[in-house]
Amino acid sequence: MKPVAGAIQPNQIQVAFSDFKEITKARLAVSVVFSAVAGYFLGADEIRFLPLLLLAVGGYCMVGASNAYNQVIERNLDALMHRTKNRPIPSGRMSVAQAMTIAIVMTVAGIVLLYLLNPKTALFGTLSIFLYTCVYTPLKTITPLSVFAGAFPGAIPFMLGWVAATNDFGIEPGTLFMIQFFWQFPHFWALGWMLDDDYRRGGFKMLPTGKKDTGTALQIIMYTLWMMIISIVPVFGITGRLHLSVPAAVLIFLAGLVMLWFALRLYELRDRASARKLMLSSVTYITLIQIIYVVDKFLS
Known part of the structure; x- marks a missing residue:
């Protein structure tokens, strides 16, 4: 038919x-x-x-x-x-x-x-x-x-x-905002490093120094450290109803260390493969810590 x-x-x-x-x-x-x-x-x-x-x-x-x-x-x-x-x-x-x-x-x-x-x-x-x-x-x-x-x-x-x-809207959602805010920088700069040649074809300026250099890599490390710090701030009991237990904070910190290691490798090697590994580790990090936060709330 x-x-x-x-x-x-x-x-x-x-x-x-x-x-x-x-x-x-x-x-x-x-x-x-x-x-x-x-x-x-x-x-x-x-x-x-x-x-x-x-x-x-x-x-x-x-x-x-x-x-x-x-x-x-x-x-x-x-x-x-x-x-x-x-x-x-x-x-x-x-x-x-x-x-x-x-x-x-x-x-x-x-x-x-x-x-x-x-x-x-x-x-x-x-x-x-x-x-x-x-x-x-x-x-x-x-x-x-x-x-x-x-x-x-x-x-x-x-x-x-x-x-x-x-x-x-108070300190609790403000803290959640800051976690994801600082995470954005290593994530998108790693992506920008990977796709820099293609971005240049489109005229996009994505890397902080405009180049795949040590300056960009250092800023990635700096923002990764800030991300790690803000991610565990709730363990100190200063973020209102948003709590984090010590074991959960340790897990999140360890996940941050993994991401930091990939950031350091990018600084050392300054190649596309290292940037890709950092980008993938950043996706894993933000997903994992959100799961840890939620699980910790219901187990604590």
């Missing part, structure tokens, strides 16, 4: 779904949602399914919208780089209008869903879209300080979960 003219074929649906995942950067969005959910578990007195669902779906919408806006803005630059030239817009599989429609719909849906949790959560979610799209994205071709600007929206998710659970 021949397919009906004009009917949507299964492969078209697959391509459209694949492009949707790519325009919203699904893997990144899921990792962000994981951070927000971890923050929710830390802040909640009791775990309720509906707020958790609103946070997860609303959070995905906000991250997906930010990534869609980003790819609309950078579509011409994406076409110049090997790793991004096959994205939906530069490849021609998706129009700018389609991408903007996705971004706007997800923005509205995300704000509404997070507002149903509480206004503060919606406010921080909206702020993350604004900072990512209107500050971080345009700065990427102007100054390496774009990474500093991008660290703000990047650090919101862990904090957002706490605010979603408590409708309160």
Whole structure:
């Protein structure tokens, strides 16, 4: 039997779904949602399914919208780089209008869903879209300080979960924010080191010194140390309701030492392989410590 003219074929649906995942950067969005959910578990007195669902779906919408806006803005630059030239817009599989429609719909849906949790959560979610799209994205071709600007929206998710659970912003979500804030620097500079040649094709300035040199490597080490310190601050009992037991703090510190070791190796070798290992260790670190925080809360 021949397919009906004009009917949507299964492969078209697959391509459209694949492009949707790519325009919203699904893997990144899921990792962000994981951070927000971890923050929710830390802040909640009791775990309720509906707020958790609103946070997860609303959070995905906000991250997906930010990534869609980003790819609309950078579509011409994406076409110049090997790793991004096959994205939906530069490849021609998706129009700018389609991408903007996705971004706007997800923005509205995300704000509404997070507002149903509480206004503060919606406010921080909206702020993350604004900072990512209107500050971080345009700065990427102007100054390496774009990474500093991008660290703000990047650090919101862990904090957002706490605010979603408590409708309160204080020292606890502030501490969660600072953990993920300092983590951003070694993570993205390692990524920037790996992809420096490709970033240069697009005109992006991602490394703090503009070069893959000892200066960049030293700053990676410095921010890794700050990250390690702030990650164990709750063990000293100075962060309100956010607690950390001594065994949990030791585990987190050891995980930080592993990441620091990879940062030191990058300083020593200054090669792409070392940068990749540091980047992967940073992803493992942030996921692991969030799990440790949550498990420690329910075991302590």
